[in-house]
Amino acid sequence: MLKGVLNYAHYLLEESVNKGETVIDATCGNGNDTLFLSDLVGQDGHVLAFDVQELAITSTREVIIKHGKSNVSLIHDSHANIKQHLPKDERQTIGGAIFNLGYLPKSDKKIITKPESTIKAMDDILEVLKKNGLIILVVYHGHEGGKEEKEAILKHVLHLSQQKYSVLQYGFINQKNNPPFIIAIQKNKQ
Amino acid sequence: MLKGVLNYAHYLLEESVNKGETVIDATCGNGNDTLFLSDLVGQDGHVLAFDVQELAITSTREVIIKHGKSNVSLIHDSHANIKQHLPKDERQTIGGAIFNLGYLPKSDKKIITKPESTIKAMDDILEVLKKNGLIILVVYHGHEGGKEEKEAILKHVLHLSQQKYSVLQYGFINQKNNPPFIIAIQKNKQ
Numbered sequence: 001m002l003k004g005v006l007n008y009a010h011y012l013l014e015e016s017v018n019k020g021e022t023v024i025d026a027t028c029g030n031g032n033d034t035l036f037l038s039d040l041v042g043q044d045g046h047v048l049a050f051d052v053q054e055l056a057i058t059s060t061r062e063v064i065i066k067h068g069k070s071n072v073s074l075i076h077d078s079h080a081n082i083k084q085h086l087p088k089d090e091r092q093t094i095g096g097a098i099f100n101l102g103y104l105p106k107s108d109k110k111i112i113t114k115p116e117s118t119i120k121a122m123d124d125i126l127e128v129l130k131k132n133g134l135i136i137l138v139v140y141h142g143h144e145g146g147k148e149e150k151e152a153i154l155k156h157v158l159h160l161s162q163q164k165y166s167v168l169q170y171g172f173i174n175q176k177n178n179p180p181f182i183i184a185i186q187k188n189k190q
Numbered sequence: 191m192l193k194g195v196l197n198y199a200h201y202l203l204e205e206s207v208n209k210g211e212t213v214i215d216a217t218c219g220n221g222n223d224t225l226f227l228s229d230l231v232g233q234d235g236h237v238l239a240f241d242v243q244e245l246a247i248t249s250t251r252e253v254i255i256k257h258g259k260s261n262v263s264l265i266h267d268s269h270a271n272i273k274q275h276l277p278k279d280e281r282q283t284i285g286g287a288i289f290n291l292g293y294l295p296k297s298d299k300k301i302i303t304k305p306e307s308t309i310k311a312m313d314d315i316l317e318v319l320k321k322n323g324l325i326i327l328v329v330y331h332g333h334e335g336g337k338e339e340k341e342a343i344l345k346h347v348l349h350l351s352q353q354k355y356s357v358l359q360y361g362f363i364n365q366k367n368n369p370p371f372i373i374a375i376q377k378n379k380q
Contacts, residue, residue, distance in 0.1 A: 167362060169363045
């Protein structure tokens with residue numbers, strides 16, 4: 001069976017993230033991906049979970065408390081400022097990252113991720129990403145402003161150096177209502 | 191590591207084809223996919239390998255003889271006529287199929303697959319494909335005529351019913367020189 005988009009996002013992270021690594025949930029939203037990443041890196045790992053919205057931080061806090069997770073740092077800030085919160089030790093790399101682009105489900109649809117901050121966060125993470133590590137973008141684009149963000153993100157990643165990065169697009173193309181698709185950026189060995 | 195396009199095509203077939211099934215190589219070319227499918231379905235399975243070019247049939251025959259394969263039928267005909275060569279028993283389904291769209295490597299670049307025959311072959315195979323089975327198209331489109339075929343095929347598959355089929359596109363989008371990408375069509379359970 002072909003994997004659905006969300007399953008495929010998790011599959012790619014399972015294949016590339018190791019126990020004990022530090023990883024990033026750039027848009028923690030309802031906390032599902034944060035919990036997934038927490039399990040993936042295990043007790044010796046660390047999840048940095050960002051969201052600009054108070055509601056997302058509260059929801060994610062509930063999820064991690066409910067599951068007794070002690071390896072998550074919740075950061076109530078835009079992912080545009082991600083660099084300030086990254087490990088100061090330059091030798092420490094990031095094992096992987098995930099972004100859900102769009103709005104917070106069951107919340108104000110006018111509060112959406114913006115291409116400028118998303119691109120800045122991506123570029124900052126790429127600098128510290130481990131070799132063969134992945135940044136996964138799950139691109140929701142059916143909402144107002146979604147098309148513009150999708151186009152800006154695609155334009156940006158299309159021009160990433162093919163020597164340095166492999167940029168994969170994965171999505172179902174015969175579905176109605178603008179279903180989400182995945183962009184996965186791999187930092188190549190050089 | 192993200193799987194390259196050809197590896198991913200084989201991975202999808204490995205995940206969906208079972209031993210003993212009948213499968214189709216719609217464009218046997220140099221015989222690589224035919225050999226792969228022959229291994230995949232095993233001695234009790236059957237590979238129907240088509241090509242309109244004599245050279246492709248000869249090359250593939252050499253490959254299967256070299257590897258001692260007895261489960262391959264080579265059919266020197268356009269895949270547009272695929273229906274004539276399918277099993278007559280209506281209960282017998284096809285386990286999967288692969289197409290390489292473009293020209294035969296190391297051969298006349300003017301002899302290329304054409305969208306009309308490719309679409310006819312796809313539609314004929316979809317009728318007899320097993321539930322959850324896949325047709326994989328590896329779309330080479332950098333040659334003369336390639337862009338037109340790519341666009342015609344995409345237009346066709348975009349309109350396949352999303353209840354009946356899931357159409358996945360998988361490809362690297364930051365590479366130069368029009369690299370091939372994959373379209374995978376899954377026949378959904380209904």
